[in-house]
Amino acid sequence: MSIRAIETSYAGHRFRSRLEARWAVFFDTMGIQWEYEPQGYAVGPDGERRPYLPDFWLPGEKLWVEVKGAEDQLDVELLVYAATPHFGLPSPSVPRCENGYEARLLILGPISHTGRLIGPTTGEHAGYSQPAHTLLSFRKGDVFSGSASFFSSGLDLWPQGGIVANDAPRIHWETRGSEWGNWVNGGGLISENRDEMVHAAYRAARSARFEHGETP
Incomplete structure (x- = not known):
């Protein structure tokens, strides 16, 4: 028996799942269009x-952006196709490039918790731990799996990572356990600044309630 996602209304849109609506709340809290x-x-x-x-x-x-609640729900072949510029999703007139990689597709999973960090010597607030999300990038005919994290200054990208496919395309299925293991909710990134906005955005998205016409 398959579990059906709950369609959810928010900001004038009918989302296919509550998780998608929560990410919209996150983007709004961050001021991301x-x-x-x-x-x-x-x-x-x-x-x-x-x-x-x-x-x-x-x-x-x-x-x-692709949103999925669990890694086993991802259609890997379809996402690789989508991330390959010459037969995938269209690129903007000026693509976003980092260190020679064209950033293509951000994978977002369940809304994660951020953790408040306390300095071991001072006992004072020293920043937050926050999740790293998977980023698919393209460079010289290959699709790479890197990572991305949100900061108040914007979305920081680290596209360098393992090659997951080439533009044949041949998907490296045998490495999925290691190369693709952080697709959803993977890893933790230490924020050295006091990024209250990001902390608040994850909290707002997790706590959003949509029942009975409530405003999240």
């Missing part, structure tokens, strides 16, 4: 093209 399911595309090489409807487009960050 978002578009929900702006358009569907056919992605993949000739003869293998498949329909794909990305969950969000972040115009300010120049990134597509």
